[in-house]
Amino acid sequence: MIGCGVVGGGVVQNLKKNADLITSRTGMSMEVRKIAVRDLAKSRPVKTGLLTDSWQAVVADPEVDIVVELMGGIDQPLQVMLAAIEAGKPVVTANKALLAERGEIIFDKAASAQVPVFFEASVAGGIPIVKALSEGLRANQIEELHGIINGTCNYILTRMEAEKLDFQTILQEAKDLGYAEADESLDVDGFDAAHKAAILAGLAYGFIVPFDEVYVEGIRDISPLDMEFAQKMGYTIKLLATIRPHADSRIEVRVNPALVSRSHVLASINGVFNAVQVTGDVVGETLFYGRGAGSDPTASAVLADTIEAALGLAGGSCRTAPVLKSGAAAVLPMDEVSVPYYVRLTVRNTPGVLAQVSAIFGKHEIGISSVFQPEDHVDPDVPLVLLLDKAKEADMQSALREIKELDVVGSPCQLIRVEELS
Ligand code: NAP
């Protein structure tokens, strides 16, 4: 193992806990032979004799059959993975950032060396969604995939809505519980969910998703006011990954906060739980649900992959490892995405404002489906909330730019996409 933090610690403990069960199911006994960490002085629940501060020592050890990369980051784990593949050792990883941003290098090398790379833990924690897409649903054309795939953000949004706690307090709790990434911005700015979305889209449509083409928006700007208004209009706010095919092999792959109808099942996914709704042309709708982050759920996925890798080495598995490979599909530019919108403007409390705003939406051929102005705001500047019909992102952004220039419109000006879910 390279890394023994939140996930690595869970792997060690749960392997110990279920060692007999694993042996009875597989006929093999798996053992942790060596663990690389950064700081040898840190106390941790493993025999100190196993520890080293050199990942190279783990990869090169002839007694090590499988390398489990749980260190996080991109550049160093890339070196680890490539060295392990070169040494002919199967690799298990939970590192979605690495796969989303350097997947092509890894999978090319793995294919030419014929070494499997397993990555179930990289998406949605303990939910076996990688296996589902690469095996269980492989006879389907994927028509649509929606996912709540960042546990930290879902935990923050759920608690902000239910307990009206402030963002920073809840984020600190998510960190203490081991949900958040070492760099919290990966979670709250949406990049972690986007890494996972890129992996899921790659599996569903057989192409290496260029990560910089995935539209990413996080939850930092979601205010309690938006949650209150969304609730009044029958919605909740979730950080949602949306993946769906369009004409010409172009795939919509985006992550953004979204208004989700309270009557939809995804609205009831709370706390650290994740859910992925996949619609296939043969199977119809499916829903995968479980804990999306934390030591034990992630360890569950890492251990399942390690067992698979061990069975493969022993010749006892006929399963091939999932693969991200280059293909003909491309990412649909965000400007062409078309959805309904929630817009909250801050406007001067004077007559005629709504007429000016709606004239601009009208000019861009964007229909207004609902307008809401709370009566309890009496300041000179008050919120004006609009629900807008489906429109192209490019048209919506042009309209908003013009609206922001009106004398009667101040800041903030909030735009949240409304997700129409089946
Ligand atoms: P973590 O708690 O920060 O643990 C990272 C581990 O890697 C630590 O043990 C650290 O050593 C070790 N490490 C870092 N740099 C190293 C180096 N150069 N050489 C040797 N060891 C090094 O992180 P984590 O939460 O377990 O996450 C690990 C990976 O799993 C990440 O890719 C993350 O995205 C992914 N993941 C995490 C979760 C989750 O819920 N936390 C879920 C799914 C996937 P020290 O202990 O000495 O600092």
Ligand code: HSE
């Ligand atoms: N930080 C990630 C999350 C860990 O909160 O979902 C699981 O991938």
